[in-house]
Amino acid sequence: xxxxxxxxxxxxxxxxxxxxxxxxxxxxxxxxxxxxxxxxxxxxxxxxxxxxxxxxxxxxxxxxxxxxxxxxxxxxxxxxxxxxxxxxxxxxxxxxxxxxxxxxxxxxxxxxxxxxxxxxxxxxx
Amino acid sequence: xxxxxxxxxxxxxxxxxxxxxxxxxxxxxxxxxxxxxxxxxxxxxxxxxxxxxxxxxxxxxxxxxxxxxxxxxxxxxxxxxxxxxxxxxxxxxxxxxxxxxxxxxxxxxxxxxxxxxxxxxxxxxxxxxxxxxxxxxxxxxxxxxxxxxxxxxxxxxxxxxxxxxxxxxxxxxxxxxxxxxxxxxxxxxxxxxxxxxxxxxxxxxxxxxxxxxxxxxxxxxxxxxxxxxxxxxxxxxxxxxxxxxxxxxxxxxxxxxxxxxxxxxxxxxxxxxxxxxxxxxxxxxxxxxx
Numbered sequence: 001x002x003x004x005x006x007x008x009x010x011x012x013x014x015x016x017x018x019x020x021x022x023x024x025x026x027x028x029x030x031x032x033x034x035x036x037x038x039x040x041x042x043x044x045x046x047x048x049x050x051x052x053x054x055x056x057x058x059x060x061x062x063x064x065x066x067x068x069x070x071x072x073x074x075x076x077x078x079x080x081x082x083x084x085x086x087x088x089x090x091x092x093x094x095x096x097x098x099x100x101x102x103x104x105x106x107x108x109x110x111x112x113x114x115x116x117x118x119x120x121x122x123x124x125x
Numbered sequence: 126x127x128x129x130x131x132x133x134x135x136x137x138x139x140x141x142x143x144x145x146x147x148x149x150x151x152x153x154x155x156x157x158x159x160x161x162x163x164x165x166x167x168x169x170x171x172x173x174x175x176x177x178x179x180x181x182x183x184x185x186x187x188x189x190x191x192x193x194x195x196x197x198x199x200x201x202x203x204x205x206x207x208x209x210x211x212x213x214x215x216x217x218x219x220x221x222x223x224x225x226x227x228x229x230x231x232x233x234x235x236x237x238x239x240x241x242x243x244x245x246x247x248x249x250x251x252x253x254x255x256x257x258x259x260x261x262x263x264x265x266x267x268x269x270x271x272x273x274x275x276x277x278x279x280x281x282x283x284x285x286x287x288x289x290x291x292x293x294x295x296x297x298x299x300x301x302x303x304x305x306x307x308x309x310x311x312x313x314x315x316x317x318x319x320x321x322x323x324x325x326x327x328x329x330x331x332x333x334x335x336x337x338x339x340x341x342x343x344x345x346x347x348x349x350x351x352x353x354x355x356x357x358x359x360x361x362x363x364x365x366x367x368x369x370x371x372x373x374x375x376x377x378x379x380x381x382x383x384x385x386x387x388x389x390x391x392x393x394x395x396x397x398x399x400x401x402x403x404x405x406x407x408x409x410x411x412x413x414x415x
Binding site for chain 2: 010011012013014016017055056057081082083084085086087102103104
């Protein structure tokens, strides 16, 4: 797919799993451990897609989503969280997330979401 | 699978010791149930009939099912059904108990019968893990001790037991004899209208084993990644609890997990649930903060 993807999650395991999976799909992966680091990395690396956890120390994922969308309203942010309650999903979608994947995730869900990013023009070319 | 709560039942009744149950749970993973054991559990043969078929089988090179039909104990349709059950991996705990010599076929039959009578179960119901864990948790601590928080306590603990099976592929049971552990504490707060503080305590060897089972990663030592595996397990477990509560109209929030050395008193004012798996013990702590 050759996408540039930012994975923002405080879990080292999730970052490793996502990195292995995404690199297997020929994506270039950037990693951040919390929301503020994720926002900074978004500005620095301008990824095609972001997988964003919600429950993280310092700045949480919903706040990071708000910051990223304020900075770039075309940002393609997918929430990837265990806290998939009705309120959280609604809040994420209202703030401009394009999808919400509940952990534990399936590989096919990640692939399908990336296809969506490609088709909505998230990737150059 | 009969094993989850039947194992708990055998322990509670003193039919098996905690050490024996751990041994059969570890052994269980390597065996497939013998058709005679499945037939006893299904109530279509008794122990004497199974013993007789086995004696005939020693003399004649025939399959168990063929002899049982020949002797008039089973129909070919029943054999077919039992074979399907065997392929689905049911009753391996019973098989492991017999193989390890902890119970004879007759003792197993008696234990299974009393278990089913006491729990009003049939074979189909035995397959439901959900009700078994709920029952085990409620037996461990009665609702009077928990007051208005009982519902959340039972839900969280039973969910954790199910998710240990679901995400780690190991069989847990509540071991009332389990003494408090001093190891790693992985904890997380759930906040909102109801507040819970959850902790998992385990020693290095169990942490490493469960982290491997959960992550599928080739972990060799206790490092940041290994500890993070169990923190992520706790996070996903609590996340599913939040979704279940949300479905019931109760919106709760999660705080990030923390990992530290447990010490002798890991959490204040918390209920401790000692959970035994084949590789050792982990303590689940649940405290109500609101």
